[in-house]
Amino acid sequence: MGFLLVLGPLVTLHELGHYLVGRWCGVRADAFSIGFGKELFGITDKRGTRWKISALPLGGYVQFAGDMNPASQPSEEWLALPEQERAKTFQAQPLWQRALIVAAGPVTNLLIAIGILAAFNFAYGKLNIPPVIALVQEDSAAAKAGLDIGDRVIAVNGDPIESFDELRDIVVPNPGTDVDLTVEREGAQKEYSFTIPTLVEQDRFGNEFQVGRLGVGSSPGEIIAVGPVEAITLAFKQTGDIMVMMVQGVWQIITGRRPVDELGGPIKIAKYSGEQLSLGWRQFVSFAALISINLAFINLLPIPALDGGHLAFYAAEALRRKPASARSQEWAFRLGIAFVLSLMVFVTVNDVISLPIFGS
Template identity: 75%
Template structure:
């Protein structure tokens, strides 16, 4: 189940990421020599009238697009590129203006964001949005809420400087911040009260034994109601939910960097495979929701300003726009090698982390 779930999640998402690059490249007249679904040996394929070889390859772990003239990993002009006839060179990636190259590179992560937004918007349209007023219905015994004196009927007005309009907004602030001290404004009758509290840490385990550290205030809502939404509002909600997920990713990375979360919470391909199989076993809705989350992860990671990733290329393009000239080929090559070494080291680390955390090894 792990393998099936992993292939069903990562294969299509990576292929669609590459399709984003291809479509925008084609829009700007860049020739693609090949577009492969999968890696390795070609199993089947055909060449279209534009000269692009579309192929199905043996390892179904994603895919790739190879643009004409893209003769080195850093996408730098080379002697081989300079030797191309002018009419062929004009169809290559390197020959295009800076803004077009930047859009072609950005199109991959943008495609992943668009996939996630489409999935979330579809769910919002199909099932509606849950509206839960930020009002306390019950207070858990011996909880942080009880210690700071919250009572049923209290209404949350503001937490950590952010206005609260729904119970979900309260949860999205408290849950990712275990151990943090937050300021809160509540309304009791006509009175506004300010309180400060430290968010207790709760270690939860799901049905598969996966552990999650979350912050818990200890209050319950009245359940709320599902409200139907139209396609426009569903799309807006999808964009908002995607943005909130990105904010949580940034917060999680910052908490790991500052030592407030353990590096053991970082996951790699083995954990993705494990969670993919688990979500697949729960049904298509849970699996598709998980695919949306992974799609956002792929977009976010690829936009990090690390050479060898899309974000690294975009960082070089931004520097080129400011300096009015590109960085030297030597500096780009060294940056690319350093970035590649960092990415490989990180992949090795998270893979070891994944293996150690497997139940069979006592994780």
């Protein structure tokens, strides 16, 4: 249930972003599908668009008029269309409009997340915790390095920080990384350098995560009310921070600093969706915002067959003043589809292996 409540609306709104910008650009849509595969039911509107629900609920798509091959390149079938019909096809639009149509999906997902986070910021305020150490655990990395209660962390790796949250956001997702802290103690500055220890933590549902911990704690802090403008500004920053952490997480998996079993697919999303739904609507909506950012991030990767792959080709076309050959694009998109399908199979197997029935 939680899985459908998360992915269903997010995928629909993602595709709706493509559809609405395409319609604004004068492109006719032949089909708007939630899910893949065989159509279960649908209706056709007065513009000729077939709105349908399909059997495999793991995504969706908009089929624009004339979009007859994976690389969206003109074909003999497209060239044979009457000029009036051809003008309403995707390929007939100028480069900037095609780029807007493709970018609209992931941008919509980002706007959804920003809207959710801004609403939470406005409703609940922001937590302000000064970067002052209020607790040092015995035998922790911080204790061994010489940090003490009352120390104020003013910079991490030379970059100034203003809140304990900023320190946490640097430490927690980067276990095993070297870090330099600049600390203010009794008016004097001190420098501390050490490696962030790696800990494996478990949530209430038994899910395990590798995190970095220094072994320090903060004061409770205070809740500060924010106005609508600050709430939106803060939401943009929060979304950007989450995107950066996603990039870091992928790079850590590629470089072997994190295990590949942290990659998740539809089964893991379904599991986490149900868990978050059981915690209440606020946690569930927060999780939906995170998944929406995740969808935007994945779709913006420069992999042929994804939105980011199309945008990469459009960027190359803008620089070269001409598109890549139809044959090279066709092969690139075939390889991209093969890569995406292989990755889906891998993460699905990964998800199945991690289920409790296999002793994980």
